Amino acid sequence: MADEYFPDGRAAALFASPDDTLDVFRDNAPGRRMKRRSSVCHLQQVAPVNTAKEAAFGPRTKTKLRSEFIDVPGTFGVSIEEFRYAKWKDTFGEDVDPHRRDSGIVQAKHQVAANDRCAREEVENRIASNLKRRPPLSPLSEANADDEDEKRSRIYSPLVPTKDATRPALRNSKTFQDNIPTITLSSDTKSASSKEISYNQLDDSDTEEKLKTMAAGREKARTSSLSSSTSSSTRTAKSGGLDLMAENNCLEAHAMFSETVHIGGPEKTMVISDETMSIKPTEVSSNFSVLCDPDPTMNLTHDRPKKTSGGLNMVFDELALVEESIGEAVEVKTVSKIKKDLEDTRLGKSLRTPPTLGDEDDMFDDELIHGHGFGKITHGSIVTSTPAAGVAFVDIESYFGNKSEADREEEENVVQPKFVVPTGSTFNKLMRRKSQAAAAQAQVAPPAPPPPAPKQVPAANSSIDCLSDNLGRRLSLGADEIRAAIVAGEAETTGILNRRRSEIIRKGDINPWDETLRRRLMATVRAPINMHEFQERAPKIQANRDCEVGGEVFHIQTLIGQGGYAKVYKAVNEEKKVVAVKYEVPSCSWEVYICDQMRNRLIKDREDRVKMADWCIMKVMDAYVFSTASLLVNEYHEYGTLLEYANSMKDPNWHISCFLLTQMARILKEVHACNIIHGDIKPDNFMITRKIDPNWDKDALMSNDTFVVKIIDWGRAIDMMQLKDQTFKGRAGTEDFDSPEMIDGRPWNYQADYFGFAATMAVVVTAKYGKLTGSKVGEYSLSCDIKRRNALRNTIFDIIKKFLNIESVNTLPDWSEAIQQFADFWETNFDGSSWRQAIAKFNEVCDLAATNHKQ
Numbered sequence: 001m002a003d004e005y006f007p008d009g010r011a012a013a014l015f016a017s018p019d020d021t022l023d024v025f026r027d028n029a030p031g032r033r034m035k036r037r038s039s040v041c042h043l044q045q046v047a048p049v050n051t052a053k054e055a056a057f058g059p060r061t062k063t064k065l066r067s068e069f070i071d072v073p074g075t076f077g078v079s080i081e082e083f084r085y086a087k088w089k090d091t092f093g094e095d096v097d098p099h100r101r102d103s104g105i106v107q108a109k110h111q112v113a114a115n116d117r118c119a120r121e122e123v124e125n126r127i128a129s130n131l132k133r134r135p136p137l138s139p140l141s142e143a144n145a146d147d148e149d150e151k152r153s154r155i156y157s158p159l160v161p162t163k164d165a166t167r168p169a170l171r172n173s174k175t176f177q178d179n180i181p182t183i184t185l186s187s188d189t190k191s192a193s194s195k196e197i198s199y200n201q202l203d204d205s206d207t208e209e210k211l212k213t214m215a216a217g218r219e220k221a222r223t224s225s226l227s228s229s230t231s232s233s234t235r236t237a238k239s240g241g242l243d244l245m246a247e248n249n250c251l252e253a254h255a256m257f258s259e260t261v262h263i264g265g266p267e268k269t270m271v272i273s274d275e276t277m278s279i280k281p282t283e284v285s286s287n288f289s290v291l292c293d294p295d296p297t298m299n300l301t302h303d304r305p306k307k308t309s310g311g312l313n314m315v316f317d318e319l320a321l322v323e324e325s326i327g328e329a330v331e332v333k334t335v336s337k338i339k340k341d342l343e344d345t346r347l348g349k350s351l352r353t354p355p356t357l358g359d360e361d362d363m364f365d366d367e368l369i370h371g372h373g374f375g376k377i378t379h380g381s382i383v384t385s386t387p388a389a390g391v392a393f394v395d396i397e398s399y400f401g402n403k404s405e406a407d408r409e410e411e412e413n414v415v416q417p418k419f420v421v422p423t424g425s426t427f428n429k430l431m432r433r434k435s436q437a438a439a440a441q442a443q444v445a446p447p448a449p450p451p452p453a454p455k456q457v458p459a460a461n462s463s464i465d466c467l468s469d470n471l472g473r474r475l476s477l478g479a480d481e482i483r484a485a486i487v488a489g490e491a492e493t494t495g496i497l498n499r500r501r502s503e504i505i506r507k508g509d510i511n512p513w514d515e516t517l518r519r520r521l522m523a524t525v526r527a528p529i530n531m532h533e534f535q536e537r538a539p540k541i542q543a544n545r546d547c548e549v550g551g552e553v554f555h556i557q558t559l560i561g562q563g564g565y566a567k568v569y570k571a572v573n574e575e576k577k578v579v580a581v582k583y584e585v586p587s588c589s590w591e592v593y594i595c596d597q598m599r600n601r602l603i604k605d606r607e608d609r610v611k612m613a614d615w616c617i618m619k620v621m622d623a624y625v626f627s628t629a630s631l632l633v634n635e636y637h638e639y640g641t642l643l644e645y646a647n648s649m650k651d652p653n654w655h656i657s658c659f660l661l662t663q664m665a666r667i668l669k670e671v672h673a674c675n676i677i678h679g680d681i682k683p684d685n686f687m688i689t690r691k692i693d694p695n696w697d698k699d700a701l702m703s704n705d706t707f708v709v710k711i712i713d714w715g716r717a718i719d720m721m722q723l724k725d726q727t728f729k730g731r732a733g734t735e736d737f738d739s740p741e742m743i744d745g746r747p748w749n750y751q752a753d754y755f756g757f758a759a760t761m762a763v764v765v766t767a768k769y770g771k772l773t774g775s776k777v778g779e780y781s782l783s784c785d786i787k788r789r790n791a792l793r794n795t796i797f798d799i800i801k802k803f804l805n806i807e808s809v810n811t812l813p814d815w816s817e818a819i820q821q822f823a824d825f826w827e828t829n830f831d832g833s834s835w836r837q838a839i840a841k842f843n844e845v846c847d848l849a850a851t852n853h854k855q
């Protein structure tokens with residue numbers, strides 16, 4: 001192509017290194033995701049085009065390198081290695097050694113010797129012959145070179161140079177120059193040692209000259225590099241197997257800094273972390289999140305592998321499979337295609353194939369052999385909002401430094417269990433809620449006698465066994481504690497047993513949380529600008545420690561929340577701003593995507609919605625997505641969640657309830673209008689963002705300037721934009737927040753949020769979870785004890801009834817009607833002085849929460 005487009009022979013000058021050629025295929029078209037990840041391209045993508053005079057990188061931009069090379073329009077000439085190195089130096093307030101600006105390890109000048117020229121010729125011949133041998137690559141396949149296989153075959157540099165990275169180059173003395181052995185590098189690593197390497201060194205003046213020309217522009221730089229017959233490229237060679245950096249006497253630097261090193265065949269990936277280096281085969285990991293159905297009629301044997309906490313709440317049921325119907329006709333073409341693909345994936349006996357219960361033995365054998373998916377659950381699988389597919393297995397407990405169940409049991413054999421079950425009511429709350437670390441802190445429960453030791457629990461009861469495991473997964477409590485609670489009669493088992501049959505996603509039905517589906521949907525839009533992806537393992541995170549991610553240092557202060565899927569820490573960033581860092585295992589780029597989409601769709605063509613987006617929708621400031629976990633940096637909200645508010649405010653004035661519920665309904669109306677189902681609406685997923693201004697009056701109810709709640713936790717959201725009218729079957733997964741449709745096994749989509757809203761209303765007004773009653777549409781209700789004196793009582797009951805008894809996906813209630821009901825009531829019954837009293841009380845509770853969170 002180069003020859004075709006540059007017939008005057010300039011091609012050789014323009015494409016001096018293989019990476020230059022790769023740049024040609026860079027797919028940077030607007031609206032498309034950046035595919036190519038060579039260092040330069042990556043930099044081009046991440047570096048903002050800076051039209052201002054000020055350097056654009058980071059708060060403490062001291063590194064000249066940035067302003068010279070990165071912060072210029074077009075941004076060429078600096079490798080990611082240098083950028084990382086510069087950032088690393090910057091954390092110590094240091095600049096980059098000018099001698100190292102070019103390749104990182106450039107040393108004394110090397111006079112080009114005759115044998116160097118020969119070596120270069122040989123190298124070029126080799127490239128030419130390699131190119132001839134290989135079938136021509138289409139531009140498209142080059143552009144897609146960032147696909148999974150290609151990624152696996154790369155090695156990524158550590159974020160900071162290893163300790164060896166700063167040692168001087170091995171060959172830098174003048175005397176050495178005369179005796180330089182000549183070795184030619186080849187992609188054939190086996191024979192590489194027998195080949196000759198050509199060393200090509202630059203001296204300081206050369207480096208300076210190069211820096212200038214690079215800053216002046218790529219074209220000039222290339223021309224000058226041709227004339228001086230030296231290459232300033234530090235970028236890595238790929239397909240041709242040649243890395244011209246070898247010419248720069250940087251072989252060792254390459255190994256340490258290079259973003260990509262190929263070793264052996266494509267099946268081998270060398271992963272370099274900060275301290276370790278291991279070679280592991282490509283892992284195709286699948287986690288289809290299959291749970292054990294607690295139904296004893298499933299004939300599960302007791303010697304089956306024991307499950308511990310983790311996994312997701314989907315059960316494949318053999319009866320359902322027999323009477324399987326493929327679900328509803330899918331109208332949208334993309335949906336049917338996706339659906340077919342998903343089915344193919346399953347039927348194609350891939351690792352994602354959910355085993356039927358009829359093949360249960362095989363299923364276990366198979367997975368134990370392969371050591372993935374279901375087999376993983378036996379080791380204590382991951383609880384996640386995102387069904388984990390394609391990620392290496394990570395035991396969340398050990399990841400967070402907790403003990404495995406096996407370890408615990410071993411310990412229990414030696415020491416008597418000492419955990420204390422809190423009193424009934426508090427414990428039952430614990431059983432129902434997952435995310436209440438902060439609330440729990442505030443409540444000091446009196447100790448109760450220890451429950452019977454887990455060993456004494458009749459293990460033969462598979463139903464209870466499985467049930468406890470299900471609870472363990474759902475509620476993030478230790479299975480032992482739950483089992484003990486069940487034996488002690490403290491756990492609510494009936495409701496769960498009743499709901500058992502709905503824990504099914506039948507073969508052929510779309511799983512809205514399927515990772516493949518999510519990836520396809522994500523691939524249709526550009527990646528969120530604030531998402532930074534890394535192939536390395538995530539750094540561990542601990543309170544009172546600093547944590548460096550993507551060149552940014554956070555001082556982690558305390559754990560402020562722990563959900564089933566993540567731990568949330570309060571942290572301080574480099575700008576001394578307090579932030580919330582959500583550490584999720586495995587990594588969840590979906591939440592970043594959906595927040596980004598939600599915001600974009602909300603404000604699209606609607607300037608007036610920006611405020612609402614800012615106040616009401618979780619905004620991910622930065623997302624660091626690693627291979628094992630993700631860190632989402634969000635604004636920190638000191639006033640806690642609606643759950644904490646409800647706990648502190650037992651009998652709230654109707655004004656404040658009406659104010660909060662109306663805001664929730666208004667937000668959800670917009671969420672649905674953006675074709676997004678949140679999927680996990682509950683009081684602990686609404687953060688209180690600010691106190692209520694005592695000057696706000698009657699019109700505050702419907703104003704766009706008075707929002708005080710924000711929806712967080714979008715990990716279970718469903719993007720209906722492309723799944724238009726699609727329905728699902730199966731449970732959403734949060735105990736007490738599964739809608740009647742899920743329980744009945746009826747098709748659902750937006751009903752999940754209607755029910756979540758109804759259940760949240762009950763908590764906000766009564767500080768208790770309502771229990772779902774009734775067994776068919778028309779009869780469903782929530783048993784919640786709203787005080788008779790609460791003037792809003794009837795309105796709330798009316799809305800609950802409507803939202804719980806939705807005939808079908810085609811008769812979804814209108815949010816506007818519910819909002820209007822609240823507004824009408826407010827209008828008729830508003831009393832200024834009660835409202836002000838209610839505000840004072842609300843603000844008091846906020847202050848209390850803020851004080852608690854500070855401690």
Ligand SMILES: Nc1ncnc2c1ncn2[C@@H]1O[C@H](COP(=O)(O)OP(=O)(O)OP(=O)(O)O)[C@@H](O)[C@H]1O
Nearest residue numbers: 434435561563564565566568580635636637684713
């Ligand atoms: N930005 C924030 N500021 C303050 N606290 C927060 C913030 N984000 C989350 N939290 C706290 O952490 C808890 C858990 O967060 P989140 O719901 O995102 O995690 P999760 O693991 O997805 O939870 P769940 O199991 O409820 O789905 C929240 O309920 C809240 O108490």
